[in-house]
Every structure is written in structure tokens, then in C-alpha cells.
Amino acid sequence: MGSALHVAEFIVSSARLTELHECSALLRRTRARAEQIVREAGALLAEAELGGDAERVVTLRAELEQARQAYCKVLNAYATICGRIAEERQAILEAQFARNTRHQGLSGVA
Template identity: 60%
Template structure:
């Protein structure tokens, strides 16, 4: 009877590990999808900063003080937005790395590897 109980506990543990792996894999997939969206947003934000800088350089060449002031503020805003997106992207990439490592570690512990 004790042996049968042990077998049931082992089978139950395997099911739990499998479910946890499925959940972790799904979460990791979601994180990868978010990172792809953030990557595209980061690239777009980078383009906006570049465009704003080019417009500012044009205003500076033309000596248009009003545009220089306005575009300087725009460059600062664009850069601040880019920094936020970049920080979010880096944070998410770190989180993906941590969760991937945890998933691999749990696979090693469960004997799945």
C-alpha cells in the first residue's frame, strides 16, 4: 500500500511539473511577444528622435530661433520617450532571461532534461 501511495505521489508530482512547465512556457511566449512589440516601438522611437534632430539641425542652419526653441523641446520629449521605451525593453529582456533560466532549472530538477 505504501508503495502504491508513493507511485501515486510521484505521478502527481510529474503532472504538477508538467503543468508548471506549460504555464511557464506560455508566459515566456507572451514575454517574447511583448519584447517584439517593444523592440518595434523602440526602433520607431529611435526614428522619431532622429527625425526631430534632423529638423532641429535644419532650423539651426536656417537660424530660425522660434523653430530652434520648439524643436529643441521636441527633441527632448522624443529622447525622454525613447529612454522610457529602451528601459522597458531592457527590463523585459532581463525578465525573459530570468524566466528562461528558471524554466530550464525546473526542467533539470524534474528530470525532464
């Protein structure tokens, strides 16, 4: 019974890890696009500043700030997902180590 439970726990953990990796990939693509948007907004602002278009400069500055804030949110989400991936991997490794230690009859004290 214990072995079947361990297998089930491993399957669930692996599925969670797979989902986290999928989220990570999506956020990585979103991060790249957000970064591109920030660069484009910065270029538009620089162009408006060079052209002396004061009204457009004010608007583009606000848009650049919004783009930067959105980019920061994406980065924070990406960092959170990466942390969760590391935690899930660690939990899987610890469970495997504990299972192997029990099967080998080791006490865990070295």
C-alpha cells in the same frame, strides 16, 4: 500526480515566456520607431538652426528632448522585458534540471 503538476508548471512557464517574447517584439518595433522619431527631430532641429529660425529652434529643441525621454523609457522597458525573459528561461531550465536529477536518482552533490 507530481508529473502532472510539473507538466502544468511547464505549460504555465512556457506561456509566460511566449507572452514576454511577444511584448519584447512589440517593444523592439516601438524602440525602432522611437529611434526614428529622435533622428527626424534632430534633423528638423539642425535644419532650423541652419535656417536661423530662433523660435522654431527653441520649439524643436524641446520636442527633441521629449522624444529622447520617450526613447529612454522604451529602452528601459525593453531592457526590463529582456531581463524577465532571461529569468523565466533560467527558471524553466532549473526546474527541468531538478526534475531530471530527481528522476536519475542523483543527489545533486557532485
